[in-house]
Amino acid sequence: MSSEPRPIPQPGASERAPADSGDRGERGTKGTGVATPQARLRRLALLCFYTLIVGVGTGLGAAALVKTMQMVELVVYGRHEGMTAHLTAGTSASQRFWGITIAGLLAGGAYYLLQKKGKPIRSVTEGMQGKPMPVLSTLINAFLQMITVAAGASVGRENAPRELGAMMSSQLSHRLELDSETRRILVAAAAGAGLGAIYHIPLAGAIFAVEILLGSITIRTMMTVLACSAVATVTSGIVVGNDPLYATIPLSEGWGNLGAALIVGALCGVLGVIFRSVISRAESNKTQGPHMLWTIPAAFIVVGLISIELPTVLGNGRLAATEVLIGRPTLAFAAALLVAKGIAVFLTLRSGAVGGVLTPGFAMGALAGYCIGVFVQPFMPGLPASDFALLGCASFLSTSMAAPLFAVIVTIEFTGQTSSAYLALFLAAATASLVGRAASETMKIPLNVTMPWNRP
Template structure:
């Protein structure tokens, strides 16, 4: 084994351990914050938030806005730049302490109910510390690139216990590579990270979804609606980029973020499913307990409210992920379109339409169809029974995003 190969092997092991510890720390910190803020000692955030008073929801969200505003105002006081994971993979320095400060602020506000995802935090921290380890080991530029990407993917894997998704995310999005030198570290680091963060047994799925039933109705739905879901995912990605570029990084943060969180709190006082990283909203769509009652109107209301609160949080100066919010929005679209479809052409439950919506929308919003589909499968521990309609939907969504991207230039 050559010197470079030995160094890469050592870096792979170190990166897996780093990402696992980062994911473990983020999990426990989030749970501690949610227990303190929402008296959440088990179950889901939606259950805990629904059990407290509407006034408490408003106060907790407003507090989150104040704390987030102060933290980011101090972080940006002298340096307003934030190194993204993709930039770090390309070689831009990512100071570990600054990345940790930025990441922990995200975990804090998500724990307090912010309407953004928590997945960026472990990706940034794991990437930053993996880059430092790669520099310490003296890796070549290309091997360093691989290890930093693996750190980010393994951080994602560790915090949600999704080892396959973490590896595919690394290869499809960050490295765009299938070489053996990239594939082996991607899988090994994700596996090691999940082993450290959650152990070798599979925890409960992130979303509780019933066994999904295949049908001709669902298959035709996937084939026909896939491009529409892809166009929506593409539009979501463009909108997030525009809104994110306009968010304040100066004294205005001290005004806009608390005000935005107050608005989110007011909405949550009536509709607690908008709270958090999107799990509550998506779970509402997967459960479809509303189908026999308010039905389509309630599904559309949850979808609109989650969209509004996510964009409001980002525009006001909040930072966080949009992966799980995208799952929530995609599941909402699938449910909103799928409910009347299933009424007109029975055969599959609404949860199956929500699953297809989530997979196609997420893949389009990330421009990564394999990652999107595998993420939703691992998040729900469902999907193999409806792979044909799901693949048709993802394929149509990918075709739509490709066409839109080409014609938008």
């Protein structure tokens, strides 16, 4: 056996700068593998330029999607969300039923043809991993989502601009042959920017990119996601506007709300875990192939039948959440709408249709929090019912999205809350996360699940 010593690698022979620095492959003048200040400055300037391009493109895409949605809503309901938050008010049962039924028949054929004839659609996480997201298939898929949501499909509309922005960034990264770390950050930033642009929630969009997609925070990632989300939101603002999505009363930081946060956080946290698990199963077992020709129409017909008695079950969840954020319905109505919304979301996603779960989850959290408040309010008479609904939103999203910081920020931006709401929302989200983690362990629910942004 030979005992010759192995050669010692020479400095600069194979070393590269750390991946997080963004300086891979940029060598200094002495061949040490360390980027020069000029090279780092050049890479930073290019990253800023790419971020600007992706942000503007994502914002314009979001604006086009919103315009499409509004045109479809005008056809189906005679009005659109830009005119009123109560989209189904004054509509007839037959109008609601036939609107979503016809949309389901058309969507079934469209999704089937897209799957059969188009290139495979890549998820956001696949785009981050380096798989090119096809242009035409992603565009068709995004606009199909908006059309079906506008007609009443019970899923969120945020998935469409999220995938559209990610596709633009994915294509840019591949055409310019960007390094893997830069591509990963840009795709995540664009996906978050799409979310921020469609609802005018720029900070929530940036936090989504960091907390859910990237899972880490560095100066480079924060600079990119914040700038991209801000640019996209400003760009889309010409169509989306800048008003909060939901109108409600401000949440105070009194002792009563802090106590309510503990109760609502614990209960809604468990419900959020269950919802996340159910949605994961729907996404993992989503109908494929020719079966979509009947499963999607069937699911839409069921939702249409539910809408005859519960009109606000339709759409992305804004109608349902508004019922309890500014109104005071009976416990029976709120509970029925909560169950109906959950069934509608599951059936829609399981049938093969595509959409998001943010606003449906927000609505279910509001409804669950309101129902809890009806029972608790006699012991806390000073708290309005809408306080329990708001706490339910942050608590439910904390576990359904597995992102407590995002849950708090999106609740604040969705409803235009002031700093007086922060303490109660923080406590509710933290309680929900703690109880939700314990519930996941007890019920043996896996932490890594399939969601709309990472579906295979």
